[in-house]
Ligand SMILES: [Ca+2]
Ligand SMILES: [Ca+2]
Ligand SMILES: [Ca+2]
């Protein structure tokens with residue numbers, strides 16, 4: 670039996686994160702950001718089945734090895750009907766037997782965290798953080814150092830700021846501020862005190 674084209678399978682997996690596009694208006698600006706745990710960057714991407722989670726496995730490429738792991742918990746709808754609420758999903762996108770994407774969902778089954786293993790070594794290299802299903806931040810370990818050193822912030826789907834820890838001392842020393850999908854100004858901390866000492870592009874006039 671012919672397999673589905675792999676790109677289609679991947680596309681389906683990558684777009685199955687729920688209706689985030691339609692939840693943008695509902696996102697609250699003033700809500701506290703959800704912090705991803707820093708240790709996830711050196712931790713393995715797979716998490717064992719917890720508590721009362723139910724695990725359902727799928728073998729999309731039929732090689733007798735599961736590649737999608739869906740974790741649900743028993744829940745009830747407002748009118749009292751039983752259903753399995755999605756809490757986590759793990760996926761092996763390149764079919765090497767190791768999970769590469771792990772997603773976590775909130776109580777309304779909206780994506781909350783998405784952890785990515787970009788170099789396929791089984792460890793997390795990037796975490797995407799969502800609020801009510803809308804992307805608010807990406808945290809990335811550039812250079813595979815074992816912890817996050819690049820952060821990208823989003824509001825209503827647009828980049829507002831990028832921050833980097835360029836010397837991996839755990840402190841941000843590079844800031845990019847974005848306006849209307851363009852870099853507006855760039856600041857650098859040259860003396861390690863955590864504040865900007867040099868603007869690589871001067872701040873633009875406010876009305877423009
Ligand atoms: Ca498989
Ligand atoms: Ca894999
Ligand atoms: Ca990795």
Ligand SMILES: [Ca+2]
Pocket residue numbers: 833834835836837838839840841842
């Ligand atoms: Ca630094």
